[in-house]
Amino acid sequence: MIEEWNQFVLFAIVTGAGKGIGRALAIGAAEASADVAILARTLEDIQETAALVRDHGRKAYPLQVNITNHEEITEAVTRIKQEAGQIDVLINNAGMNIRSKAEDVTEEEWTKIFQTNLQGAFFMSQSCAKVMKESGGGKIINIASVAGQVALRTGVVYAATKAGMIQMTKNLALEWAVDHISVNAIGPWYFRTPLTDKLLQNEEYLQDILARTPMKRVGELKDLVGAAVFLSSEASDYMTGQTLFVDGGMTIYGF
Ligand SMILES: NC(=O)c1ccc[n+]([C@@H]2O[C@H](COP(=O)([O-])OP(=O)(O)OC[C@H]3O[C@@H](n4cnc5c(N)ncnc54)[C@H](OP(=O)(O)O)[C@@H]3O)[C@@H](O)[C@H]2O)c1
Structure with missing residues (x-):
């Protein structure tokens, strides 16, 4: 049964796959039998991820793309369509943060974070949905x-x-359900990656996090891979518009 589900994942795109969660998800997609397009800005990082995907016997397409740039997104998706022929799964993972206090946030910071985390994911979805349809x-x-x-x-x-x-996620799910495109989200709590490494090295900060985490540990990247493979496969075919929190119970903690 699981093998049949895994067959569904034929070609996946993972943004921000040069390191951290994105790299783990790209390798997870390869383990689940997908060829993978690996998108990020840093060439050495995406080449390293590509090598790890190929180690699993799958094809890897490293593409240097800045997802804040609409033109680069369109070009990348066109190229992927030409080379792979289809896109079964898109994982919008690329993201960043600048931890300013509200009164210190600059217009430049606001724009950069929104363009990376939200605008990039939207236009990647728009471009890929056309191919998926x-x-x-x-x-x-x-x-x-x-x-x-x-x-x-x-x-x-x-x-x-x-x-x-x-x-x-909910709005795109609503619009594209008739086209058999499901749109779901994953809500991670803390995972050790280049984005969070420094914070988690601060013992006081770590203890504060663990105090709010019923499972008393930060996440391991394989915990996210499981959720992503599930949402990529037929096992989740009747699910759309949902957010799966992979958080050691953090969001159910009432105190
Ligand atoms: N780690 C956690 O605990 C945690 C918790 C909750 C949610 N998340 C989310 O999970 C996602 C991945 O986080 P992470 O911890 O793995 O971060 P990370 O280690 O900093 O990796 C981020 C990846 O995104 C890429 N990226 C950033 N800006 C980009 C852009 N403009 N265009 C293309 N690629 C870009 C980076 O590569 P380049 O810089 O080379 O482009 C890198 O490959 C993010 O959306 C984050 O918000 C993480």
Whole structure:
């Protein structure tokens, strides 16, 4: 049964796949039998991820793309369509944060975070949905955050983009359900990646996080891979517009 489900994943695009969560999801897609397009700006990073995907016997297409640039997105998706012929899964993972206090946020910071976390994911979805429609459907997975659901000290702009992503997931799901494109999101709590490494090295900060986490540990990247493979496969065919929180119980914690 699981093998049959895995066959569904034929070609996946992962944005921000040069390191951290995106790299783990690209390798996870390859383990689940997909060829993978690996998008990010830093060439060495995407080439390294591509090598790891190929180690799993799958094809890898590293593409240097800045997802804040609409033209670069269109060119990349056109190229992927030409080379792969179809797009079964898009994982909108690329993201960033600048942790300014609300009174210190600059217009430049606001724009950069929104363009990366929300605008990039929207235009990637728009471009890929056109290709998915032609081939009968597909699955889009947005990597949101617990910060899009509850108020945290992660920075107001980041939180607003992730809340926007959770709502965008519902609206795109509604519009594209008739085209057999499902759109779901994953809301991670803390995972060790280049984005969070420094914060988690701060013992006081780490203890604060663990105190709010019923499972008393930060996440392991394989925990997210499981959720992404599920949302990429036929096992989740009747699900759309949902956000799966992979958070050690953080969002159910009432105190
Ligand atoms: N780590 C956590 O605990 C955690 C928790 C909740 C949610 N998340 C979310 O999970 C996602 C991945 O986080 P992470 O921790 O793996 O971050 P990370 O280690 O900093 O990796 C981010 C990836 O996104 C790429 N990226 C950033 N800006 C880009 C742009 N403009 N165009 C193309 N690629 C871009 C980066 O590559 P380049 O810089 O080379 O482009 C990199 O490959 C993010 O959306 C984040 O908000 C993470």
